[in-house]
Amino acid sequence: MDNSKYIDRKNAMRYMGCPNGIPSGLEAAVEDCESELCRVMTPRYTYVVRSYEDTARILSGEDIARHLSGCHKVAVMAVTLGASVDELIRKYQSGDVARAVITDAEASAAVEVLCDCVQREIESASGECTTTRFSPGYGDYPLTLQQDVLDFVDAGRKIGLFTGAGGMMTPSKSVTAVVGIGNDGPSRSAGCAGCGMKDTCANRKDL
Template identity: 25%
Template sequence: MSGQTPNIFVPDKTDYMPEKKLFLARAGIRYTEAINDENIMKDVNEIYLLGLECAKPKLFWRTFQRVELPDYSIPSQFAKYNRFLIFISTLGKEIDQKIEELSKFSVYLSFLLDSWASESLEKLNDTFEEKFKKENGKALSMRFSPGYGDLDIRTNKKYVELLNLDSEITVLDSGIMIPRKTTTCIAGIVE
């Protein structure tokens, strides 16, 4: 049922610092080639530090019983689960603004920061899932995000409503969220 305040996880930097190898792969750069190129590594290291400076990560979460959720908000692969974890992670508006600002003079640097931010969100989500499992003594299914499989991207709006985050996160009619570096996820709780 919506109306409840979500739990909030405010991570330490180590909770969302992506592996450099993964961040580079997302940017389409081979790590083995990058480490031998002084210019690339200079840019990569500067962008990495800029990402850490600009990111203001937060993760909001709640657990729900199946009866509290509309059918369309649950992936068909999760038919066997009766309880769910829904969480929304964001790096905040500042990193979006910095990506936009960089794009005006360097598409390359903007793309690097965008790649860093995407990998940072993945690391944050992975870290949170491990923390949730450990603290609650529960296993989780794989996580699923709207826009994949049979879960329509516009389901983002429902997840934002369920966690009462309308004032923090804007969901456009298309399902795209602002801040852009925001993800919504659902996972089945293994009983």
């Protein structure tokens, strides 16, 4: 399967703290890591579209309410690159940490591309526009609801995505998100202003 469409090198470099692209001397390593990542990843996704009322029990906080206001439907999605990506990163961590760091960043970027693909599918299936993605952990939407979000879309059975005792998703290169459907205006963004990390984040956009 051709997974190279999920590679977003520019974003991966940004995650790695290299805003000017691949640092010199690492071109070959980055290319190797990308092709290994493409070889092992098994991108999977699932989503359900429900009314706002039906999803209410997995939503919490003012931020998400604001984010979804004006939407008549809500899509709840879960995506993962699969357990073998974690395995690959673990393997590199034991002997070639530079590759682990590169692969980790590339995988984080790839899972975002996968989310974009799913979101486009939701838009084309519904024929309406959507808000940006809003995930547990953003603003005041608590991370403790992660398991409920996963249960809501039956993520364990459908795509093999679970949480551990600490609430962390396994496989780790995974995303759950809520997307509002049918808001009238332009695509609404969660932005940096509502983020708990805004004071320390190196990737913060200007508020």
